[in-house]
Amino acid sequence: SSGINAESQSVIDSIDPYVTLGYRNCVILCGVNDLKNEDVKNQHDIEIIYNALASKIAQIQSVNPCIHVFVCPAIPSKRADLNRKLIYFNSLIRRRLLPSNFGVSYVDGFDEFCDRDGLLDRSLSRDLNKHQKPDFLHLNWRGLAKLGQFIRNTVLLRINGGIDKRKRRSTRVDSRSFRDVTAGRETGPVVPAAASQGHVDGYQPHDSPH
Numbered sequence: 001s002s003g004i005n006a007e008s009q010s011v012i013d014s015i016d017p018y019v020t021l022g023y024r025n026c027v028i029l030c031g032v033n034d035l036k037n038e039d040v041k042n043q044h045d046i047e048i049i050y051n052a053l054a055s056k057i058a059q060i061q062s063v064n065p066c067i068h069v070f071v072c073p074a075i076p077s078k079r080a081d082l083n084r085k086l087i088y089f090n091s092l093i094r095r096r097l098l099p100s101n102f103g104v105s106y107v108d109g110f111d112e113f114c115d116r117d118g119l120l121d122r123s124l125s126r127d128l129n130k131h132q133k134p135d136f137l138h139l140n141w142r143g144l145a146k147l148g149q150f151i152r153n154t155v156l157l158r159i160n161g162g163i164d165k166r167k168r169r170s171t172r173v174d175s176r177s178f179r180d181v182t183a184g185r186e187t188g189p190v191v192p193a194a195a196s197q198g199h200v201d202g203y204q205p206h207d208s209p210h
Contacts, residue, residue: 010034012052017063025159026060027107027151028053029072030093032137035085046085050092054101061103070154071097072107072147076120078136083118105158109150113143 011033020026034040034049057069073090076083090110097104115121120136124143129135139147 017060020064025068027070030074069104076114078120107154
């Protein structure tokens, strides 16, 4: 698909805003199909694609005023030429979209997909695609797990006001530690630990530019 050819539908254009009806949150994962098109050659072309994204988000919010949109930036690739486009596109989301639309949160942490050269880390990506050719774009199971963690942390932190409220498996039985139970030891009353006031490994969504 092409992001700038008016005669063909871009991936962004194909998003149906009405599928969000009945939901309070939605996640948009920005891909590279539009950006990798050979017709996209300069910053102006990239800005056209960004404007299409911003317009699509506005349509979603118009159809569903209660929705909050979480935007994942485009994941880096193994191609330096394509990454230059991705970096500029992602910067537009931070510099233009977030300050102008408070119903949007940015999913952070995507720098962890990069290796020391700024390319997609091979340990987090596939070696070959379904056609058995070198894969420059797609995550493997490790990368997908990391992506899911970034999205989950951002969404939960916003919903819970910045506090991690996920249930953790208890290590106590009848107010005694598992070790004491198995050893047959009795212990005194246990004072509950203070509730967690934050999520140390989470990524706070940002509603303002950096």
